[in-house]
Structures are given as structure tokens and as C-alpha cells.
Amino acid sequence: MTTNRAITLLALAHPRMLATSVTLPLEIIRAAAHASPAPTRPKVSINLVSKHTETLQLAPGLSMPVVEDDGVTIPDILLIPAIWRHPRWVLHHHPWQLEIVRRCVAGGSWVCSVGAGSFLLAEAGVLLEGPATTHWHWFDTFEATYPRVSLRRDQLITQQGRIFCVGSVNSIADLMVYLAGQLFSRATATTIENQFSPEIRRRFSPHELGSLSESHQDEKILDVQWLIRSELKEGLNLARLANTCDMTVRTLSRRFRAATGMTPMHYQHTIRTEEAKALLLNTNLPMAEVGWQVGFRDASVFSRRFRALAGVTPRQYRTAVRGKVFALDPAPNSP
Numbered sequence: 331m332t333t334n335r336a337i338t339l340l341a342l343a344h345p346r347m348l349a350t351s352v353t354l355p356l357e358i359i360r361a362a363a364h365a366s367p368a369p370t371r372p373k374v375s376i377n378l379v380s381k382h383t384e385t386l387q388l389a390p391g392l393s394m395p396v397v398e399d400d401g402v403t404i405p406d407i408l409l410i411p412a413i414w415r416h417p418r419w420v421l422h423h424h425p426w427q428l429e430i431v432r433r434c435v436a437g438g439s440w441v442c443s444v445g446a447g448s449f450l451l452a453e454a455g456v457l458l459e460g461p462a463t464t465h466w467h468w469f470d471t472f473e474a475t476y477p478r479v480s481l482r483r484d485q486l487i488t489q490q491g492r493i494f495c496v497g498s499v500n501s502i503a504d505l506m507v508y509l510a511g512q513l514f515s516r517a518t519a520t521t522i523e524n525q526f527s528p529e530i531r532r533r534f535s536p537h538e539l540g541s542l543s544e545s546h547q548d549e550k551i552l553d554v555q556w557l558i559r560s561e562l563k564e565g566l567n568l569a570r571l572a573n574t575c576d577m578t579v580r581t582l583s584r585r586f587r588a589a590t591g592m593t594p595m596h597y598q599h600t601i602r603t604e605e606a607k608a609l610l611l612n613t614n615l616p617m618a619e620v621g622w623q624v625g626f627r628d629a630s631v632f633s634r635r636f637r638a639l640a641g642v643t644p645r646q647y648r649t650a651v652r653g654k655v656f657a658l659d660p661a662p663n664s665p
Contacts, residue, residue: 335370335372335373336372336373336374336375337359337363337372337373337374337375337406337407337513338374338375338376338377338403338405338406338407339355339356339359339374339375339376339377339405339406339407339408339409340376340377340379340405340407340408340409340430340434340439341376341377341378341379341408341409341410341411342378342379342408342409342410342411342424342427342430342431342447342450343378343379343380343411344380344411344413344420344423344424344427346413346414346415346419346420347411347412347413347414348411348412348413348414348444348445348499349411350499351409351411351412351444351445351447351499351502352376352378352409352411354499354502354503354506355407355409355442355502355505355506356374356376358503358506358507358510358522359374359407359506359509359510359513360374361522362510362513362514362518362519362521362522363514365514365518365521365522366514366515366518377405379430381424381426404433404434404437404438404439405434405439406439406440406513407439407440407441407442407509408430408431408434408439408440408441408442409442409444410427410431410441410442410443410444410447410448410450410451411444411447412444412445412446412447412465412498412499413445413446413447413449417446417447417449417450417468418449420449420450421449421450421453427450428450428453428454429454431450431451431454431456432454432455432456435454435456435492435493438492439492440492440494440509440512441456441492441493441494442494442496442502442505442509443494443495443496444496444498444499444502445464445465445496445497445498445499446464446465446467446468448462448463448464448472448495449464449468449472449475451493451495452472452475452476452479453476456493457476457479457490457493458478458479458490459478459479459480460479460480460488460490461480461481461482461485461488461489461490462476462479462480462481462482462488462490462495463481463482463483463485463486463487463488463495463496463497464481464495464497465497465498466483466497466498469481469483485497486498486501486504487501487504487505506522507519507522507523510522516641517641520640520641520642521641548585548588548589550575550577550585551575551585551586551589551590553574553575554571554574554575554582554586554594555590555597557571557574558571558594558597558598558601559601562598562601562602562605562624562625563623563624563625564625565625566594566595566598568582568583568594571594582594598625599635599638599639600639602624602625602626602635603624603635603636603639603640605623605624606620606621606623606624606632606636606644607640607647607651609623609624610644610647610648610651611648611651617629617632617633617644617645618632620632620644621633621636621644632644
């Protein structure tokens, strides 16, 4: 990354947008920038775009300045905010936003819709027949309106290439942590997860939709994943798993990686780490017992494996998520 590089965010503005679906992603990305090494620390800028330059009144006492859509530069991230009430209102009164969506998708932006904002993606025709989600209240309406789009009612975050749908504002933080890893580094994303927002317990990655790596359609591999999760304390026996689904070990390994993006062993380690995070956050179990509960008989092996995936030791993780630690260095010249 070059010094003084700018990370740009663009948000589509309208009177029925939910402000937190824009401000929360912005704060996370700005914190990620501040956590980056000083010599290459980028600036982060955001523009709210409307059809006319104005101050957008969202509620009494809450307003946001917007810029006019006049040849908007393709941003790093396009945010499509959550929508209050029926999303059709936005499609009817602000159809100009659809062209911005299409331009940003074509230009390679990371495009993130929140809640019913996914209606704009579907209306713009960029979701094709791939997976998508929306706010639970609009599941039936979305499915009836866009039957070619594969609505995932069981997923909080879906992905098609660089297009993401997030079911609610509560899940946008997970996605922003993932994007922080893409725009900055994995270490930066781990810092944000552990210190910026302790409520972010499960990092999102392109192979971790819903319950880790279950967005694919390989039913035999889904069965193998279920077996691995249900036998979390057991050692991984590839021969037995392969026999269960009538495959050779080599075929199982190849299909598992193709479907999930990771090996069966890495998948088990990741599942164990996520379960350990939940125990560290929600219980007072000693470290060794946490490791035992997720399948590690040796406390030192547990600590080493946990740190390899989480970036911190189990003890450091518990301290961060329970103490709500925010220890990022302040930005230069910040008050």
C-alpha cells in the first residue's frame, strides 16, 4: 500500500435510509486505517450521494450533508443503506440509484447492501441467479418480486463476487471486519475484531457464510461438515469420513477444498476456534478446560492453534471481549 492512499466509501442517500447502516461501517473502516502502520496509513473519505446537493433530514435533529450524483468516481466500497418501511418507495422515488449500483459493480467496487437495501441490487439486475438475503420482514416480498434470485433466509451475509447482502445492521460489522482484512491486512482486521467491537465474535470471510463454509451446493460435503461439527472433540479421521460418503480420501479432500476453500483439517480448527471464542466470552471456564471442550487435550497446543487463527492468545481474547478494550493508536493530529 502506498503512503497517503485514500480509501473511498460512497453511500446512496435518501430520506428513509437508516443512518447507522452507514455510520457504523464508516467508523470500522476508519479505525482499521488508524490501526495500520503510520508510514502507509491511508485516509478514509465518505460521500453520501443524492440527486441534488442538499442536507438530508433523516429525523428531527439528525441531518447529513450529501453531494450530487454528477459523474461519481468509482469508490472502494459502495454502501446501500438499510431502508425504513417498504423498499419499493426508494425504487419508485430514487431510480437514479440503480445506475450508480450498476456502475460500481462494473467498476469493481465492494458493494454492500444492508437489510432491504438488497432490493436495489436485485432491481438493478446485478444479483443474477446467485444467493442473496434481505431483512427478515421482507423475505416473502423479495422472493415473490425477484424469483430468479436465490434468497437465503438462513444466511445473515451472502456473497456474489464483490457483492454482499447483509440481513441487518447488526451483521454489517462482521462484513466490515472482513473488508478491513481485504483493504488493509489480516492483522488489522484481527485488531478491529478484538479491540474495536467486542460484540463481533465471528469474522466473516467469503467461505464463512452463515455457519462456516455452508453456502455451497455439494450435499455430500455438507454432510461431512455436519459430522465434523457434531464430533468436535474427536480427532479428524479422513478415512472414516470418506467411507461415510462413498469417496476416496483423495476425492474427499479435493471436493472439500473446492466447496469450502479450506482443507477438512483447517475447517475443524476454524470451527474449534469459533466455539472456543464463544466459551471465552460467555463462560468462566479455565483456559485448559475451554481447550478441552473444543477438542484440544494439550493446553499449549490449544493456545498455539487459537493464536494462529485469531491473532491473539485465548487469554488475550477473553480480556479484550470482556473488558471492551479499545487500544488503537490515535490518528495523527487527532484531538
